[in-house]
Amino acid sequence: MKRMQPRQNNLGPRGWVWAGRYQMERYLYVLHRVTGLGLLLFGVIHLIMTTFFRIGDEDMWESTISVLHNPVLKVGAYLVAAGFVFHALNGLRLILQEFGFALGRPSPPVYPYKDALRKRRPWTVGMIGVIVALSAVLLYDFVSGGW
Amino acid sequence: MTDSGTKERRFRIQRYDPEKGGTVRVDEFVVPTRRGMTVLDGLLYIKENLDSTLAFRTSCRMAICGSCGVLVNDYPHLACHTQIEEFRSDVISVKPLPNLPVIKDLVVDLTPMFEKHKAIMPYIVRGDVEEMESPTREFGQTPEELSEYLQFAYCMKCGICIAACPTSASDVLFLGPQALAQCYRYCADSRDEGHRERLRLVDNDHGAWRCHLAAACSEACPKGLDPALAIQLLKRHLALEALGLSKKQRPAAVISPPTETKPKLPWPEFTVRVKR
Amino acid sequence: MRATRFHLLHIVTAVLIAVFLGIHMVRQHLDALLYDSEDPSSWASMIDRASSGLWAALYIALLAVALYHALYGLRGIILEVVPSPRANRIVTWSLIVVGLAAFGWGTYVPVHLLGS
Numbered sequence: 001m002k003r004m005q006p007r008q009n010n011l012g013p014r015g016w017v018w019a020g021r022y023q024m025e026r027y028l029y030v031l032h033r034v035t036g037l038g039l040l041l042f043g044v045i046h047l048i049m050t051t052f053f054r055i056g057d058e059d060m061w062e063s064t065i066s067v068l069h070n071p072v073l074k075v076g077a078y079l080v081a082a083g084f085v086f087h088a089l090n091g092l093r094l095i096l097q098e099f100g101f102a103l104g105r106p107s108p109p110v111y112p113y114k115d116a117l118r119k120r121r122p123w124t125v126g127m128i129g130v131i132v133a134l135s136a137v138l139l140y141d142f143v144s145g146g147w
Numbered sequence: 148m149t150d151s152g153t154k155e156r157r158f159r160i161q162r163y164d165p166e167k168g169g170t171v172r173v174d175e176f177v178v179p180t181r182r183g184m185t186v187l188d189g190l191l192y193i194k195e196n197l198d199s200t201l202a203f204r205t206s207c208r209m210a211i212c213g214s215c216g217v218l219v220n221d222y223p224h225l226a227c228h229t230q231i232e233e234f235r236s237d238v239i240s241v242k243p244l245p246n247l248p249v250i251k252d253l254v255v256d257l258t259p260m261f262e263k264h265k266a267i268m269p270y271i272v273r274g275d276v277e278e279m280e281s282p283t284r285e286f287g288q289t290p291e292e293l294s295e296y297l298q299f300a301y302c303m304k305c306g307i308c309i310a311a312c313p314t315s316a317s318d319v320l321f322l323g324p325q326a327l328a329q330c331y332r333y334c335a336d337s338r339d340e341g342h343r344e345r346l347r348l349v350d351n352d353h354g355a356w357r358c359h360l361a362a363a364c365s366e367a368c369p370k371g372l373d374p375a376l377a378i379q380l381l382k383r384h385l386a387l388e389a390l391g392l393s394k395k396q397r398p399a400a401v402i403s404p405p406t407e408t409k410p411k412l413p414w415p416e417f418t419v420r421v422k423r
Numbered sequence: 424m425r426a427t428r429f430h431l432l433h434i435v436t437a438v439l440i441a442v443f444l445g446i447h448m449v450r451q452h453l454d455a456l457l458y459d460s461e462d463p464s465s466w467a468s469m470i471d472r473a474s475s476g477l478w479a480a481l482y483i484a485l486l487a488v489a490l491y492h493a494l495y496g497l498r499g500i501i502l503e504v505v506p507s508p509r510a511n512r513i514v515t516w517s518l519i520v521v522g523l524a525a526f527g528w529g530t531y532v533p534v535h536l537l538g539s
Contacts, residue, residue, distance in 0.1 A: 314503060317503050317506075318502070318503040318504075319506055320506040320507075321503070321506070346424075350424055350425070350426050350427050351426050352426055352502055352511055353502075353506060354426065356426055356427070356430045356499075357499065357502075357503060385424075385427045386427060386431055388424060388427070389424040389427035389428050389431060390431070
């Protein structure tokens with residue numbers, strides 16, 4: 001009998017975003033990626049702005065700055081700021097946890113199982129609280145004008 | 148007619164038969180379920196009474212062999228260890244574990260997982276090759292040294308962590324949480340002297356650093372192994388090794404079996420005396 | 424241990440970005456706190472900073488760490504989607520070329536303005 005090839009069943013990149021009802025730490029990872037890519041995009045635009053449009057004369061610079069007064073770009077600026085706050089604070093959590101410093105020691109599993117990251121859930125929630133608070137402060141600053 | 152306590156629930160099972168066309172479809176079966184029935188009981192009922200062509204793996208039916216990993220209502224479970232009533236739903240959807248190739252119906256090909264597991268040298272490696280190959284004495288290990296890796300030794304290679312891992316979802320070359328956790332289990336074992344070799348096996352572009360701490364593996368693991376913790380501790384070992392700061396780990400010493408035996412106990416006094 | 428060293432550099436640059444970007448943000452957006460009467464995005468303020476070697480050094484340093492951190496992260500994401508040794512070579516070398524080009528250009532501008 002001809003040997004059949006098993007069917008590939010990988011979720012692919014869609015599996016990064018949704019693979020079932022998992023807990024929040026998985027979605028923090030997705031958000032870290034999304035904010036990272038968003039910041040990369042902003043970085044490219046900012047680099048172009050501060051080099052190509054900077055070495056010209058004052059008029060070229062002023063016209064570039066005037067483009068930034070567009071409300072869509074202003075909202076984009078807020079998203080960049082909030083994204084940076086998330087990426088930085090979550091990154092700090094990752095640095096601490098990725099080397100096992102903030103995760104505790106291995107312990108024999110006792111049912112119902114609680115793994116190291118779930119045990120550290122209060123800290124993660126605290127971090128999210130700080131992120132939300134800072135984003136709210138930035139939002140207040142944004143809404144009250146001046147950006 | 149259903150007697151009291153029995154409720155009819157619908158099992159929606161993803162089918163795939165390469166010998167009969169190879170289309171992926173969902174079959175629905177009505178199964179009488181009672182409190183205390185596991186998903187495996189439901190699958191066995193279907194196979195025995197409704198459709199004997201349903202293919203799935205099962206062996207110990209007590210969550211120790213790792214055969215029956217399936218995706219139940221979009222979350223990986225061991226079928227034998229999962230109560231039907233815990234879903235609080237009349238529809239139980241059963242699919243094969245993702246991120247592993249499917250052979251038929253709910254049977255997945257675990258070969259990629261075993262190949263990656265073999266690749267990280269999952270055995271004790273000693274400098275003294277002769278002692279390792281033909282041991283004459285035993286290795287001494289204190290309970291503290293045992294507790295460093297014992298949690299990760301409970302792995303039964305069920306593949307559920309790989310099904311949960313987002314990196315395994317897209318990267319077929321990624322070693323996976325199972326192999327990486329077992330790599331740490333052997334590196335942390337005080338009896339082992341091969342951690343330098345083993346660390347170099349995971350120090351590549353599809354090794355330990357492609358783990359991003361989503362920790363879905365630990366969440367889904369049916370044995371409470373916490374592969375995420377093992378991988379992060381492995382990263383610490385990797386970082387220390389790369390910086391040249393790794394402590395010279397003294398491997399567990401060989402201990403001769405005790406030659407002196409305990410003195411023989413005296414014969415006990417007879418408590419019943421027969422009067423002749 | 425090469426992959427580990429690149430990843431450790433990713434983490435070191437993360438911390439350095441936080442430091443340099445923090446200074447940049449304070450200068451650009453918290454100017455009210457610095458009692459600076461000049462708008463930091465105005466032409467005059469930028470001319471002022473362009474003649475300062477210290478600011479040029481800061482911008483070049485920030486560009487270097489940000490480029491490394493961002494491109495290493497991007498490389499990780501791309502390699503997870505197309506995992507093959509050939510893709511690895513193509514992606515890594517393309518990103519190195521892009522990174523060096525961006526760094527060269529991004530360094531040339533403040534140095535050129537410093538001289539002028």
